[in-house]
Amino acid sequence: MANTLIYLCDxxxxxxxxxxxxLNQNKGLxxxxxxxxxxxxxxxxxxxxxxxxxxxxxxxxxxxxxxxxVLQEIKQIAPDVEVLMLSGQEDVDVAxxxxxxxxVDYIVKNKSAFIRVQxxxxxxxxxxxxxxxxxxxxxxxxxxxxxxLFVIIFLIIYYFDKTVFGLLPDPAAPVQEIKPExxxxxx
Amino acid sequence: MLTMRKYxxxxxxxxxDLSLGSKDFMQDLITSFIKTTPDSIAKMQDCIGxxxxxxxxxxxxxxxxxFSFMGxxxxxxxxxxxxxxxxxxxxxxxxxxxxxxxxxxxxLAEAELKEELLQLK
Numbered sequence: 001m002a003n004t005l006i007y008l009c010d011x012x013x014x015x016x017x018x019x020x021x022x023l024n025q026n027k028g029l030x031x032x033x034x035x036x037x038x039x040x041x042x043x044x045x046x047x048x049x050x051x052x053x054x055x056x057x058x059x060x061x062x063x064x065x066x067x068x069x070v071l072q073e074i075k076q077i078a079p080d081v082e083v084l085m086l087s088g089q090e091d092v093d094v095a096x097x098x099x100x101x102x103x104v105d106y107i108v109k110n111k112s113a114f115i116r117v118q119x120x121x122x123x124x125x126x127x128x129x130x131x132x133x134x135x136x137x138x139x140x141x142x143x144x145x146x147x148x149l150f151v152i153i154f155l156i157i158y159y160f161d162k163t164v165f166g167l168l169p170d171p172a173a174p175v176q177e178i179k180p181e182x183x184x185x186x187x
Numbered sequence: 188m189l190t191m192r193k194y195x196x197x198x199x200x201x202x203x204d205l206s207l208g209s210k211d212f213m214q215d216l217i218t219s220f221i222k223t224t225p226d227s228i229a230k231m232q233d234c235i236g237x238x239x240x241x242x243x244x245x246x247x248x249x250x251x252x253x254f255s256f257m258g259x260x261x262x263x264x265x266x267x268x269x270x271x272x273x274x275x276x277x278x279x280x281x282x283x284x285x286x287x288x289x290x291x292x293x294x295l296a297e298a299e300l301k302e303e304l305l306q307l308k
Binding site for chain 1 (some may be wrong): 201204205206207209211215216220223227229241242244245246248249251252253270306
């Protein structure tokens, strides 16, 4: 999980502190905290790998953005950012809504929440590394394919137009006979 | 891990687990809890006068997590009921008595938390 940037957003500062304390046990994580969705969205240009977002972000400030609204905005601005949704309620609707709008998981804030968050982070980062490897492999295959294509095109041109822009000798041209006395070394 | 003392209104075993054995972190969290919770409870009392039940539900939702960290089992139950009633706009007549229960029990828990803070120092 080297150099993984995590954004953690919850309007409950006690929960934020506890989450940071627990997540900091993992090496390679840089964690930035936000107490509202608006601040998080304005920092999205720093391209976090994962956002951990509280579902009920507007519990004390009803005019603040809700977790679902923030999730929708994240997915619109930066679709590659993976979002883990946290909620204090075990509610099927909350879970369904979270996944519907693009969260990779919905985690209830119970005693095993931090273990689950850490497992999810590991899983997401493994997936991202695999995607990177696959992208590199695809690039290599594409370059090889282009190279082979060029070779084939070259051979076709060479076959039909033997001189290939006059740079190569025409294999069909009559062989010039050289007499032995014309050779520079012959005395 | 620390061995936690037994109290009547709090149980710090969960907080101890969350602190991963760090006394400093426990102190920090208890101090933050004592600093912020009275304001939230006062806000809930204000909301009764304004009949802002949604807001009470929202505050109770947030308090529920903090109460669970401090092992305030009864307060967790009460705040869960307040959250459900307030957010769903149901059984509103029960809300003032439940808020009152929080108002009465919180100082007892706070006293125990302050005692624990002295132990941790």
